């Protein structure tokens with residue numbers, strides 16, 4: 001493990017030092033509602049969607065549904081990473097989640 005470096009600051013993380021693995025898991029959230037189809041510029045919604053989707057690569061389309069990344073961070077960068085995420089949570093965001101809900 002001597003070749004491990006922090007993904008954020010680049011610091012070398014020798015064997016035996018405290019380091020963290022941060023997994024980012026992003027999933028498309030389907031709420032069960034499909035908006036009513038509307039014609040735009042006289043073009044049926046389905047035709048427009050097919051044209052739009054065919055412009056993306058398979059990788060781009062997959063990233064719109066799910067995305068997973070794993071990072072190794074030093075302790076300082078782990079704190080900075082989490083502080084950055086939690087500092088951007090909107091107070092009206094629901095369902096409630098966040099740091100307080102993750103501490104067991």
Ligand SMILES: [Zn+2]
Nearest residue numbers: 006009074077
């Ligand atoms: Zn770091």
